[in-house]
Amino acid sequence: MYHLAKSIYFWATSKEGGSFPLPFPPISSPPLTTSSTNSLPRLPPEYSILLLGLDNAGKTTLLSTIKSLYNNSSPPPTSSKPTVPTVGQNVATISLDDMYLKIWDVGGQHALRSMWTSYYDVCHAIVFVVDGCDVGEGEIDTLGRNDTTENEGSPTGGRLEECRKTLESVLSHPSTANIPLLVLANKQDREDCVETVRIKEGLVRRVFEGERGGGVRDSRVLPISALRGEGVREAVEWVRSRVRWNREGRGPVMR
Numbered sequence: 001m002y003h004l005a006k007s008i009y010f011w012a013t014s015k016e017g018g019s020f021p022l023p024f025p026p027i028s029s030p031p032l033t034t035s036s037t038n039s040l041p042r043l044p045p046e047y048s049i050l051l052l053g054l055d056n057a058g059k060t061t062l063l064s065t066i067k068s069l070y071n072n073s074s075p076p077p078t079s080s081k082p083t084v085p086t087v088g089q090n091v092a093t094i095s096l097d098d099m100y101l102k103i104w105d106v107g108g109q110h111a112l113r114s115m116w117t118s119y120y121d122v123c124h125a126i127v128f129v130v131d132g133c134d135v136g137e138g139e140i141d142t143l144g145r146n147d148t149t150e151n152e153g154s155p156t157g158g159r160l161e162e163c164r165k166t167l168e169s170v171l172s173h174p175s176t177a178n179i180p181l182l183v184l185a186n187k188q189d190r191e192d193c194v195e196t197v198r199i200k201e202g203l204v205r206r207v208f209e210g211e212r213g214g215g216v217r218d219s220r221v222l223p224i225s226a227l228r229g230e231g232v233r234e235a236v237e238w239v240r241s242r243v244r245w246n247r248e249g250r251g252p253v254m255r
């Protein structure tokens with residue numbers, strides 16, 4: 001009963017009908033391919049990407065930008081048309097030359113993070129979005145240290161410590177073992193955004209070196225501006241190559 005209710009919830013809160021398969025491929029479908037042993041046309045494989053990160057990091061903005069870049073029908077996001085905090089999920093499928101990417105954007109508010117685990121078993125890569133303007137001002141050495149107050153705020157005024165604990169919790173879950181991880185230092189268009197190296201050293205390296213880093217995995221940190229679309233194609237390309245490389249570890253869905 002619980003699973004049925006959860007499925008209905010996913011379906012009801014999803015713009016594409018949740019985890020139920022699409023009735024038809026998207027308008028700009030990749031070309032049909034033909035198997036060497038079977039002359040019937042075959043659709044490219046589908047991989048699922050999970051967008052995670054704290055509330056206000058820019059996940060929904062990123063999904064909108066990806067849709068506008070890859071699915072011509074969607075308009076790009078603008079700062080004059082603000083997003084609302086996601087409660088539940090958004091999902092979009094884009095078609096690339098050799099695969100479909102089904103991208104799940106889930107709410108990052110504290111109370112919603114327990115829902116993330118429901119996606120771990122089916123995702124092929126995790127994209128963790130960090131608000132590069134909300135990580136604090138301190139030196140790299142002090143960023144990400146475990147000397148925070150009860151409300152998880154960083155002593156330097158940002159949310160890097162909350163990011164660290166959240167990322168650790170994602171990576172230490174057994175279902176995310178070996179799954180490629182892309183960390184995006186978002187909002188690079190803003191002057192108060194920290195350099196990507198701070199997020200790399202103060203967050204990602206500390207998580208990987210800690211006890212809850214979740215073992216060895218393919219990973220990268222990239223700067224982006226989800227709002228302006230800068231760096232977004234590079235991010236999608238990284239994900240595309242990594243899910244292919246890891247297809248023996250976690251195979252795609254064949255449509």
Ligand SMILES: Nc1nc2c(ncn2[C@@H]2O[C@H](COP(=O)(O)OP(=O)(O)OP(=O)(O)O)[C@@H](O)[C@H]2O)c(=O)[nH]1
Pocket residue numbers: 053054055056057058059060061062078079082083084085086087106107108109186187188189190224225226227228
């Ligand atoms: N300047 C700037 N603002 C951005 C960028 N990306 C997102 N924002 C803004 O950040 C705010 C939060 O963006 P969302 O995409 O809603 O954040 P979210 O991660 O989906 O938040 P939740 O749904 O609560 O988890 C919005 O006001 C966006 O316009 C960016 O690259 N640059």
Ligand SMILES: [Mg+2]
Pocket residue numbers: 059060061083084085086105106107108
């Ligand atoms: Mg959102």
